[in-house]
Amino acid sequence: MEEPFLRIEGVSKSFGVFQAVKDVSLTVGKGEIFALLGGSGCGKTTLLRMLAGFEEPTAGKIFLDGRDMSGVPPWERPVHMMFQSYAIFPHMTVEANVGYGLKHEKAMSKADRAARVAEMLDLVQLTPFAKRKPHQISGGQRQRVALARALARQPKLLLLDEPLAALDKKLREHTQFELMSIQERTGVTFIVVTHDQEEAMTLADRIAVMDKGEVKQIGSPTEIYEFPNSRFVAGFIGSVNSFEATVIGRERPHLRLSVPGLGGEVLARDVPAAVEGQKVTLAVRPEKILLGKERSASANSFQGHVKDLAYFGKDSLYRVALPDALVQAHAVNARRGDEGARVADWNDDVWLSFEPASAIVLVG
Amino acid sequence: MSTEGFSRWFDRKGWVGLVIGLPYVWLVVLFLLPFLIVLAMSVATNTPTAPPFSFGGEHPWINLGAYERIATDGLYVRAFLTSIFNAFVSAMLCLLIGYPMALGLTRVSKSWRNILLMLVILPFWTSFLLRVYAWMGLMGKNSWFNGLLTDAWNFLVPIDWAVKSIPMMNSNFAVVLVMVYTYLPFMILPLYASLERLDPNLDEAAMDLGSRPAQVFRDVTLPQSLPGIIAGGMLVFIPAAGELVIPTLVGNASQPMIGRLISDEFSQARDWPMAAAIAVALLVLMVVPTMIYSHYQAKAEGSK
Amino acid sequence: MKRRSTFLMIVLGFGFAFFYIPILSMIVYSFNASRLATVWGGFSTKWYVSLLSNDKVIDALFLSLKIAVISATVATILGTMAGIALARFTKFRGRVLFSGLVTAPLIMPEVITGISSLIFFILMADWVGWPGARGFSTITLAHITFSMVFVTTIVQARMIQSDRAIEEAAMDLGSRPWQVMFDITLPVISPAIMSGWLLAFTISLDDVVITSFTTGPGSTTLPLLIWSKVKLGVTPDINALATLMVLTVGAGVVAAGIIMTRAERRRLADERMAFRNND
Numbered sequence: 001m002e003e004p005f006l007r008i009e010g011v012s013k014s015f016g017v018f019q020a021v022k023d024v025s026l027t028v029g030k031g032e033i034f035a036l037l038g039g040s041g042c043g044k045t046t047l048l049r050m051l052a053g054f055e056e057p058t059a060g061k062i063f064l065d066g067r068d069m070s071g072v073p074p075w076e077r078p079v080h081m082m083f084q085s086y087a088i089f090p091h092m093t094v095e096a097n098v099g100y101g102l103k104h105e106k107a108m109s110k111a112d113r114a115a116r117v118a119e120m121l122d123l124v125q126l127t128p129f130a131k132r133k134p135h136q137i138s139g140g141q142r143q144r145v146a147l148a149r150a151l152a153r154q155p156k157l158l159l160l161d162e163p164l165a166a167l168d169k170k171l172r173e174h175t176q177f178e179l180m181s182i183q184e185r186t187g188v189t190f191i192v193v194t195h196d197q198e199e200a201m202t203l204a205d206r207i208a209v210m211d212k213g214e215v216k217q218i219g220s221p222t223e224i225y226e227f228p229n230s231r232f233v234a235g236f237i238g239s240v241n242s243f244e245a246t247v248i249g250r251e252r253p254h255l256r257l258s259v260p261g262l263g264g265e266v267l268a269r270d271v272p273a274a275v276e277g278q279k280v281t282l283a284v285r286p287e288k289i290l291l292g293k294e295r296s297a298s299a300n301s302f303q304g305h306v307k308d309l310a311y312f313g314k315d316s317l318y319r320v321a322l323p324d325a326l327v328q329a330h331a332v333n334a335r336r337g338d339e340g341a342r343v344a345d346w347n348d349d350v351w352l353s354f355e356p357a358s359a360i361v362l363v364g
Numbered sequence: 365m366s367t368e369g370f371s372r373w374f375d376r377k378g379w380v381g382l383v384i385g386l387p388y389v390w391l392v393v394l395f396l397l398p399f400l401i402v403l404a405m406s407v408a409t410n411t412p413t414a415p416p417f418s419f420g421g422e423h424p425w426i427n428l429g430a431y432e433r434i435a436t437d438g439l440y441v442r443a444f445l446t447s448i449f450n451a452f453v454s455a456m457l458c459l460l461i462g463y464p465m466a467l468g469l470t471r472v473s474k475s476w477r478n479i480l481l482m483l484v485i486l487p488f489w490t491s492f493l494l495r496v497y498a499w500m501g502l503m504g505k506n507s508w509f510n511g512l513l514t515d516a517w518n519f520l521v522p523i524d525w526a527v528k529s530i531p532m533m534n535s536n537f538a539v540v541l542v543m544v545y546t547y548l549p550f551m552i553l554p555l556y557a558s559l560e561r562l563d564p565n566l567d568e569a570a571m572d573l574g575s576r577p578a579q580v581f582r583d584v585t586l587p588q589s590l591p592g593i594i595a596g597g598m599l600v601f602i603p604a605a606g607e608l609v610i611p612t613l614v615g616n617a618s619q620p621m622i623g624r625l626i627s628d629e630f631s632q633a634r635d636w637p638m639a640a641a642i643a644v645a646l647l648v649l650m651v652v653p654t655m656i657y658s659h660y661q662a663k664a665e666g667s668k
Numbered sequence: 669m670k671r672r673s674t675f676l677m678i679v680l681g682f683g684f685a686f687f688y689i690p691i692l693s694m695i696v697y698s699f700n701a702s703r704l705a706t707v708w709g710g711f712s713t714k715w716y717v718s719l720l721s722n723d724k725v726i727d728a729l730f731l732s733l734k735i736a737v738i739s740a741t742v743a744t745i746l747g748t749m750a751g752i753a754l755a756r757f758t759k760f761r762g763r764v765l766f767s768g769l770v771t772a773p774l775i776m777p778e779v780i781t782g783i784s785s786l787i788f789f790i791l792m793a794d795w796v797g798w799p800g801a802r803g804f805s806t807i808t809l810a811h812i813t814f815s816m817v818f819v820t821t822i823v824q825a826r827m828i829q830s831d832r833a834i835e836e837a838a839m840d841l842g843s844r845p846w847q848v849m850f851d852i853t854l855p856v857i858s859p860a861i862m863s864g865w866l867l868a869f870t871i872s873l874d875d876v877v878i879t880s881f882t883t884g885p886g887s888t889t890l891p892l893l894i895w896s897k898v899k900l901g902v903t904p905d906i907n908a909l910a911t912l913m914v915l916t917v918g919a920g921v922v923a924a925g926i927i928m929t930r931a932e933r934r935r936l937a938d939e940r941m942a943f944r945n946n947d
Contacts, residue, residue, distance in 0.1 A: 052836075052840055053840075054836055054839075054840075073839075074836070074839045074840050075839050075840070075841075075842045075843055075844055076842075077840075079840075080840055080841060081836075081837070081840045083833040083836070083837055084833070085831055085833050087831060087833035087834040087836065087837035088834070089834055089837075089838070089851075089852060089856075090834070090856060091855045091856060100838065100841050100843075100851075101841030101842050104841070104842035104843070133938075135935060135938055135939065135942070136938045136939075136941060136942050137942050138942045141942075149837075149841065150840075150841075153841065153842065379845065379846055379849075380753075380757060380760065382749075383749045383752055383753050383757075384749075384750075384753040384757060384760055384766070386746060386749055387746040387747070387749050387750035387753070387770075387816065387820075388750075388753075388762070388766055388769070390746055390812075390813070390816070391750075391766075391769040391770065391813070391816075391817075392769070394785070394788070394809060394810075394812075394813040395769060395772070395773060395781075395813050395814075396769060397788065398784035398785055398787065398788035399772075399780075399784050401784065401787055401788055401791060402780070402783065402784040402787060405787065415787075415790055415791070415794070461679070461683060461686070462683075464675070464676050464679035464680070464683075465679055465680050465683040467676055468673075468676035468677060468679060468680035469680070471673055471676055472677075472680075478925075478929065480680070480684070482921065482922075482925050483684060483687070483688075484687075485921075486917075486918060486921050487687060487691075489870055489917045489920075489921055490691075490913065490914050490917045490918070491874050491891065491894075491910070491913055491914075492874055492876075493874070493876050493891055493894055493895060493898065494694075494894070494906075494910040494913060494914070495690070495691075496898075497694070497894070497898050497902070497906060497910060498690035498691055498693065498694045498910070499690050500898070500901075500902050501690070501693060501694055501697060501902050501907070502689075502690050502693060504902055506704065506707050507693075508693070508708075509689075509693070545686065545687075545690070548683075548686075548687070602775055603777070605777075606777025606778070606779060606780070607777075608777075608778065608779045608877050609876055609877060609895075612899070613898060613899065623777060623779045626779045626780070626783065627779055627783075630783055636787065639783060640783075640787075643777075643779070643780045643783060643784075646777060646780065647776070647777075647780065650775065650777075654775050
């Protein structure tokens with residue numbers, strides 16, 4: 001098997017008695033954008049700092065391009081980082097910031113360095129601001145200085161710690177696409193740490209969801225969203241309705257479950273791990289649930305009445321009371337008009353239905 | 365996050381050793397060692413030699429005589445009481461004058477505030493000695509200030525009580541007055557810092573809930589500025605208790621404060637063990653206010 | 669917002685009168701022709717003339733300045749090192765003692781510092797033959813010792829405030845720790861180092877108590893000269909000297925204030941500009 005570009009092997013990190021990272025193993029391919037996603041304190045930043053060399057793993061090894069990084073100090077690693085605070089040197093101009101790392105490239109001539117700085121400034125569209133001091137530029141520009149500075153030495157791996165967290169919402173969307181296009185042009189492997197699931201889904205080729213120092217699931221954004229492997233991942237990415245359920249039997253390609261909360265039986269997507277009689281969790285995303293006045297032909301159909309509804313314009317969120325559960329359903333307001341826009345109103349009796357393929361069975 | 369990494373890398377080149385070691389050794393040799401010598405000196409015996417002490421070659425090696433005298437001799441007990449009293453009264457007066465001044469500073473416009481703050485700090489940078497000296501000029505018998513006060517006194521009291529001038533110099537009153545004058549900025553600045561941080565919305569919320577301004581001050585402003593009050597109070601009390609210059613220049617020689625006593629025992633009586641013992645006793649006296657200060661200082665900074 | 673302001677403004681007014689009337693009175697009386705320092709005898713500048721032609725005063729001033737410059741410089745170097753050590757190296761043997769050693773001189777009464785330094789110098793001369801004579805060198809050593817801890821306090825506070833990430837960023841970009849120190853850390857904290865120097869300089873220039881214990885024959889600093897004269901009472905030439913010192917320092921502080929206000933205004937303008945071209 002070919003050696004992967006970056007291989008993290010059984011890495012753990014403890015600070016005293018606190019275990020920040022627990023036995024993490026994963027690989028990242030060359031040119032990939034890989035996201036470490038999780039809430040605060042999940043260990044994602046510690047993992048990033050171990051990649052940069054600021055922390056040594058307590059156990060386990062990190063291989064970059066086949067080289068064991070143990071004991072290699074940060075200044076000798078071909079890995080650069082874009083810090084969450086951007087960490088722009090406040091006493092240097094934009095130009096000097098971007099060129100700072102290049103002074104360690106002994107083989108480069110002065111002219112080459114200047115050319116490289118100019119190229120980087122051009123890449124992030126900061127050429128007119130080259131002579132400015134950091135306090136004379138905006139937050140978005142500072143973010144680009146940090147990016148250009150980290151890319152100037154052509155790192156093998158670029159680490160981005162919450163790259164968009166300090167920007168306002170409008171700028172964030174724009175910057176997301178800019179980051180992706182810069183990554184495409186430079187071909188550098190990106191590892192992005194973020195707590196924002198939308199950011200991870202848009203940016204990354206693959207995502208590792210972390211919780212309490214452990215990696216819960218690794219996969220493409222679609223895999224993580226459509227096929228979560230645990231209640232934690234299902235709940236962390238997007239919103240979800242979950243119900244206690246018991247496996248009744250296998251009806252290939254489906255599983256039949258008894259779901260007391262919905263007051264009936266449900267056909268769900270089969271998972272190999274489930275066995276007959278087992279207690280499992282059934283998860284259904286709100287937008288996968290169809291809402292109608294009449295019973296649909298779907299295998300999974302249940303009647304309830306609308307308890308609450310929130311109108312968002314393009315869609316509405318309904319909270320529907322069933323015998324022993326409250327179910328959230330998203331419905332697009334496709335029709336025009338003030339009254340007719342809604343599928344149903346308060347206290348209306350409605351039918352909820354979902355495809356077996358949308359019913360996720362979570363074991364454990 | 366962990367900071368062990370930083371020193372770990374420095375260690376490779378011995379930089380940590382240099383950066384820590386140089387100031388460390390300096391302070392150990394020129395501060396700690398002299399202090400330890402004073403500590404040892406306080407239990408030595410005074411002798412008419414040069415230098416005037418000896419650690420008895422015979423019994424008793426440890427001579428607690430000096431400490432015994434501090435506890436029993438009226439001169440020393442009085443000096444300690446005078447110092448504590450003067451320092452305490454000064455701290456109180458600084459609080460009474462400094463609190464409204466600090467509060468007033470938070471209520472003026474921003475440009476005025478910077479100018480006034482600069483005027484509070486300005487005396488800091490001028491000579492301490494000359495600030496004391498300025499009051500010597502004002503308090504003297506023939507000065508315009510004393511004359512003004514004398515006239516006011518003679519106007520207010522019955523004719524038999526009239527005086528030619530008010531005897532201000534060389535008294536505890538003069539010591540307290542000048543200590544208030546020189547240490548007032550120490551009170552105003554921490555108070556201002558803690559008052560300035562207060563959220564004005566809290567005042568408004570209290571008023572909105574029906575409190576009158578005086579009640580707002582009592583219920584909201586005052587409790588929140590307590591760490592600043594205590595920090596400022598200790599910042600005045602601590603140096604005031606050990607003050608030497610002010611009591612020497614404007615104080616009453618027959619009612620010395622501890623600082624002056626230490627200096628006199630050392631230079632005039634040439635009783636080094638006695639001077640050392642008083643110094644140690646003064647430091648012990650300061651331990652408690654210092655601990656209170658650092659506790660509230662941390663609190664005042666923590667509430668940022 | 670402007671509640672109770674009348675009372676507070678009156679107190680503020682009286683407070684500033686309290687601060688400045690003694691100083692103003694001193695300045696006015698420095699132009700007093702009368703030998704009796706507290707009785708007005710007409711306008712004269714003769715005390716300034718006699719002051720500036722007094723070699724003792726001029727010598728004392730230069731000795732004070734020499735000691736202040738040297739001790740402030742050494743104290744800044746040592747104090748900065750201690751500040752960096754305390755802010756950045758969280759674990760080293762003897763850290764508790766070290767942090768005690770940099771706080772103790774701040775609260776130690778000057779009399780005690782002075783006497784313990786003097787005893788130390790006397791005993792050292794007895795034991796190892798150094799220092800042979802007390803004076804310039806012993807004063808300077810004592811000044812360095814008690815002013816370095818002020819520098820440490822300022823530098824340490826600044827270091828704790830500053831973003832650790834910028835040091836890590838420099839390391840991440842290929843700089844070794846000692847390079848980071850000179851490229852990043854020291855330039856970033858340089859304003860704190862400069863205020864530390866200024867404070868150490870002022871403390872040294874102003875000190876009477878510790879200097880009076882550590883001095884020797886022939887080494888009279890300006891505060892010692894004033895001290896010996898003032899102990900005998902109010903004299904008109906000290907008024908003149910005080911006026912010159914107050915005006916010099918006042919002019920310096922006001923100038924510094926104006927420069928800082930200008931810099932602040934420019935920074936605000938810069939920030940507005942940055943906000944305008946926010947993309």
